[in-house]
Amino acid sequence: MSQATLTATHPVPLNSLTDDEILFRDNIRQFAEEKVRPLAREMDEKAMFDHDLIEQFFQLGLMGIEIPEQYGGGAGTFFEAILAVEELSRVDASAGVLVDVQNTLVNNALLRWGNEEQKKHYLPRMAADTCGAYALSEAGSGSDAFALQTKAELKGSDYVLNGRKLWITNGKEAGLFILFASIDLSAGYKGITAFIVEKDFPGFSVGKKEDKLGIRASSTCELILEDCRVPRTNVLGEAGKGYKIAIETLNEGRIGIGAQMAGVARGAWEYAAKYAQQRKQFGKTIADFQGIQFQLAQMATEIEASRLMVYNTARMKDAGMNFVKEAAMTKLFCSQVAERVTSLAVEIYGGYGFTKDYPVEKYWRDSKIGKIYEGTSNMQLATIAKLVLSGK
Numbered sequence: 001m002s003q004a005t006l007t008a009t010h011p012v013p014l015n016s017l018t019d020d021e022i023l024f025r026d027n028i029r030q031f032a033e034e035k036v037r038p039l040a041r042e043m044d045e046k047a048m049f050d051h052d053l054i055e056q057f058f059q060l061g062l063m064g065i066e067i068p069e070q071y072g073g074g075a076g077t078f079f080e081a082i083l084a085v086e087e088l089s090r091v092d093a094s095a096g097v098l099v100d101v102q103n104t105l106v107n108n109a110l111l112r113w114g115n116e117e118q119k120k121h122y123l124p125r126m127a128a129d130t131c132g133a134y135a136l137s138e139a140g141s142g143s144d145a146f147a148l149q150t151k152a153e154l155k156g157s158d159y160v161l162n163g164r165k166l167w168i169t170n171g172k173e174a175g176l177f178i179l180f181a182s183i184d185l186s187a188g189y190k191g192i193t194a195f196i197v198e199k200d201f202p203g204f205s206v207g208k209k210e211d212k213l214g215i216r217a218s219s220t221c222e223l224i225l226e227d228c229r230v231p232r233t234n235v236l237g238e239a240g241k242g243y244k245i246a247i248e249t250l251n252e253g254r255i256g257i258g259a260q261m262a263g264v265a266r267g268a269w270e271y272a273a274k275y276a277q278q279r280k281q282f283g284k285t286i287a288d289f290q291g292i293q294f295q296l297a298q299m300a301t302e303i304e305a306s307r308l309m310v311y312n313t314a315r316m317k318d319a320g321m322n323f324v325k326e327a328a329m330t331k332l333f334c335s336q337v338a339e340r341v342t343s344l345a346v347e348i349y350g351g352y353g354f355t356k357d358y359p360v361e362k363y364w365r366d367s368k369i370g371k372i373y374e375g376t377s378n379m380q381l382a383t384i385a386k387l388v389l390s391g392k
């Protein structure tokens with residue numbers, strides 16, 4: 001297996017952060033503890049994200065981390081966006097994914113593929129007050145995303161879009177959608193085109209919101225396009241090249257989901273470790289038993305490995321290296337670890353862990369999505385297999 005290598009004069013450990021990154025992370029950690037944690041259970045129960053919290057995300061600069069200063073953003077790095085997703089997810093995975101989709105999918109797509117007019121028009125809004133969503137999946141096209149059936153027909157200066165999108169994260173809150181439709185279904189993936197669609201465009205509406213197992217506060221919605229008129233100038237990148245935008249944006253997004261899962265695992269572990277040191281059975285705390293110690297040690301080791309994968313892949317992206325294989329591995333592994341760790345956390349709490357009076361069952365429910373969205377585990381394995389078997 002060949003390995004792309006970046007030479008460095010002074011290599012540093014994978015978990016080392018700059019002073020600015022430490023400050024950034026600590027601010028978000030404090031915010032997550034003070035503002036997000038008190039709301040997490042209620043938002044999960046109501047399956048509703050707190051609107052004021054989203055406003056605070058904007059005020060803190062969390063919704064435009066990488067957007068350059070000239071467009072009103074934080075001019076930060078992809079790595080910082082990843083730190084934000086990890087820290088928020090440690091407290092609430094729904095908060096993590098809201099910020100993740102905004103930064104790693106929507107803003108990234110606009111930054112990378114938008115023309116100057118589009119950047120000037122949309123990026124300041126993304127940094128200030130507009131939530132974004134990324135709409136690729138449909139009822140009949142999930143893993144086989146390029147089998148999408150939403151059509152876009154050019155009529156005068158507008159494209160007219162017809163079809164339905166399913167499972168769209170932030171669907172309820174979003175004002176802007178990066179939405180994929182085909183300008184020529186007979187051309188297969190070469191017809192796929194990315195459009196910037198605003199919530200208020202005529203013919204656009206948000207349909208059913210899903211009632212889910214986990215990340216319940218994150219809205220997951222159907223989008224309905226009935227003769228939806230989108231100005232021709234709102235094609236993102238080139239017409240017919242949307243498949244490239246979808247693939248490349250999702251490659252970056254997968255690092256974000258890795259970070260979300262690393263955060264979820266860490267949040268559950270912290271609860272389990274604390275509980276184990278308080279709960280007494282047989283006259284001792286359960287953390288005095290080697291059986292529990294070994295479980296906590298194994299969980300901590302796996303969390304460390306996931307986090308190092310996330311950090312390394314994010315650094316590769318910021319360094320301009322090819323990270324496709326590493327991003328797929330990161331998402332695959334972090335979601336496996338999150339499911340194992342959160343499940344064990346429920347067991348360490350015993351019967352209490354199985355109730356909604358304690359926080360760990362939510363972490364377990366929230367972990368499950370990591371293996372499904374932005375490409376299922378099988379799809380990650382397919383990508384990894386293709387690359388490693390061809391020597392990349």
Ligand SMILES: Cc1cc2nc3c(=O)[nH]c(=O)nc-3n(C[C@H](O)[C@H](O)[C@H](O)COP(=O)(O)OP(=O)(O)OC[C@H]3O[C@@H](n4cnc5c(N)ncnc54)[C@H](O)[C@@H]3O)c2cc1C
Pocket residue numbers: 133134135136137139140141142143144166167168169170212215220369372373374375376377378379
């Ligand atoms: C909560 C949530 C949020 C989401 N957010 C978004 C979003 O914001 N935007 C968006 O566009 N989409 C979103 N999705 C959609 C998500 O990306 C898809 O659900 C996912 O890609 C899987 O597609 P599917 O559900 O159609 O499953 P299918 O593709 O039908 O897969 C079903 C099973 O078959 C397996 N499978 C399929 N093909 C193969 C194969 N070739 N080899 C081996 N196994 C295979 C899969 O691994 C899976 O286990 C979201 C989904 C959920 C549940």
